[in-house]
Amino acid sequence: MMQRLKPFDHLILILGALFLCMPVVMAFASSTHTAIDIHSNGLYVTPGSNGAETYTKVLTQRGGFTGEVTGLTMLMNSMILGVGFAVGKIVLSMMAAYALVYFRFRFATPIFWVIFTTLLLPLEVRIMPSYQVMSELKLLNTYQGLIVPLLASATGTFFFRQFFKSVPDELLEAARIDGAGPVKFFIDILVPLSRTMMAAIFIIMFIYGWNQYLWPMLMTTDESFFTLMRGIKTILQVWVGSQIPDYNEAFALAVLAMVPPLVVVLVFQRMFIKGLTESDK
């Protein structure tokens, strides 16, 4: 397709890219300088020489009130939350979407609405009672408590429902003639067919789980369950009152917290966008 190239278009794109990326670059660059340098010179655009020291300290030094939690522990916990949430979401929502799309099912419409309603109200508006429910179920300070309540929303179900609807009807028909029952069709045909979708949803949900802030903050008082996001909160609590805050360590923690999802998005960029595009039908 022919279109004239305008330098103006590039200018806008470059400005946009700078606006979006500079803070990230500067956060990383600054994390490799000392706190004193940052305090006197401001933020850096180029890397310094203090990186190894800062990152070793952030990753391995025990901090917090009990002296139990290290950056590494928090990294682990964030990983568990991200992966656990993504896997749980995919399993639950694929199954539910399958029931809604592929079955002649008297309660399909009411169930659809029961699940759909969860889209209207995010966790944040019912955070207090959710906390109370969790404490009644004795799930505070557990991985289940961290992960399972986040699964109570329909986003994944809708992605898969849309995707399943776009799968040609004839595939089910051919499979039925080939003697596949509901479970066989699901496992033999639909799941392998959804691999790209699953990967895309995994990426999105992993990031969503990894990035959770409010829920882990409430659910975990035991520091051995702290995630990186919870760690950021801890840093802030000691921030006020110190002479020269540990800018470098704060930046290092920010970098640790953003690198895994960033890598996932950049490495799987194509699949990630493809998945979103296909689910948007």
Add this chain to the structure above:
Amino acid sequence: MGQISFKSVGKTYAGGVTAVSDVTLDVAEGEFIVLVGPSGCGKSTLLRMVAGLEEITDGEIDIAGRVVNRLDPADRDIAMVFQNYALYPHMTVKENMAYGLKNRRTPKAEIEARVAEAARMLELQPYLDRKPRALSGGQRQRVAMGRAIVRQPAAFLFDEPLSNLDAKLRVSMRMEIRKLQRRIGTTSLYVTHDQLEAMTLADRLVVLNGGKVEQIGKPLEVYHRPASTFVASFIGSPAMNLLDARVEGGQVWLGGAAMGPAGRAEGPVTLGIRAEDLRPAPASQGVALKVEHVEELGSGRVVHGHVDGQALAVSMAPGLPIGDVLHVGAAPEALHLFDTTTGRRIETRTRAAELVL
């Protein structure tokens, strides 16, 4: 073993729409039946009812001696070839063909043997380990056929299997399907909207319109003795000329000319004449056609014009001179008369002659 019989089969949707009504048909073992009609005529629905993909609301379908109304598609002993092939995209050609057998717990060695045999017949051996997306349209079509063949079912069901192919490939695949079916001898039901495909493939045609059977018969029978104006206009290309005419004194009159004897009919009729049955005639015997346009086809030409204000097409040999007005006529047996209100055929001489015989 592979007979299929339809007994007053019908389909009415929950909303009250009737898609198919009162189809009665006996398909003999090894017969190739083509269901043909315009889109929305119910031919696909009928096929899908045989497959078990649509519920049968009236009547009974019987495959190989079993009433299948309540059976699951998998238990009906049929195999189906879909218009969009419906190959499993994540499986190789081999896996696609083997899947139905695997689900039926066929022994591994036998699966291998059947797949190999089908691949040989369809010349698919080089592609067995490829995924469908790495194949051309024609090859995918063959895989879909292979998937049906390996099952060795009582019947093959084809749902417009050639519609997604280009014209040239369609012609060659058409011949291949026919040859293959003859060789294997499996009863086949084939749905198409393409009358040429229907004519060339079928042992017998079932012409459907608005969910009802218009005519069942051998291709030439249907061609030469269409049971209604609908069939007359649907089968054959160019479509049969249908004209308003009158029968008076045992003669069919068109545009002031007597075209031929009309048997027992009387009053206004619809006269059907195929373009190729019309011949130039002396001015005293033929009807005058005002020539408007000539289509050159190379092997012949089609002359379009008006008779008595009605459009008429005439096929002619190349080279014959054509003026502004052409007098044409047809042999008495080439005249088809239809009732003007019901559109049904009115039997004339031919029927009488047959009765005498």
Add this chain to the structure above:
Amino acid sequence: MARLRGFWEGSSRNPAKRVQFDRPLTPWLFVLPQLLIVAIFFYWPSVQAVTSSFYLEDPFGFGSTFVGMDNYTDAISSREYRRIAGFTAFFAVMVTALSLSIGLLLAVKADKVIRGASAYKTALIAVYAIAPPVSGLIGMMFFDMHMGPFTEMAAWFGYEMKVGINYNDTAFALILVAVWKQIPYNFIFFLSGLQSVPVSVREAALIDARSGWRRFKDIVLPLLAPTAFFLLIINITYSLFDTFAIIDVMVKDKPANNPMTLVYKVYLDGFKGNDIGGSSAQSVILMVVVAALTVAQFRFLERRVHYG
């Protein structure tokens, strides 16, 4: 509601597939895990929120008293609550409008260029991955009163920026960071929406309309409408809820006189102020607002959007 139903095609009169399995039990097996989780972790707390909004809980946990609508009237008649509601609305409108329009602009440009297209795309998408609290932390550093580059920039113009202390400065910083974080999301969706416009349609447009703006307005924009509609809801939800972490981090856990959103206030009253009844009443008000907003958006936009 009937029209909504048509939009989502959830009706059984219009089944998702021509052929479906007809088993009484199997679908329950598949849908049950999700239903259970939704029931326990969505409906139970939601019902609890409604119930406890009618009670006044003793701060020391010695039981509670039924107070009827008091918690609601208290909330609504409070001037502070109204001020926060006003800011929340302003914040949501600003964040949604800015991040949608910038995302669209960048997507249109990225869709046009050929040279360097993938580099631009990567650069513009990357920030999607960054968590709200992390972007809050980065934002906080950029607006730091000792060394933040934005504070220094403001100082050149003779303005002393006090994010975290000055109400308006903090509001500005919050909006900027919230927009920054959300642009990539909108960009991704707009770009994929643009790229799904068939080449033949674009070529037809090229022949029919000389001006690029007309082509965009008359052909591309209507085709983008479903995407924009979807994004509008997502962005409003984002600015109301997902920005919690940005706010919490940027005000350094010290809301004091800083601007905050309604969700933040729910958290503040519930967890810090131990006013469970009041916080629940606010939760319920939010639930109603959000639900109404979503339904209204469906109804309003449905008529104007071409669903392809």
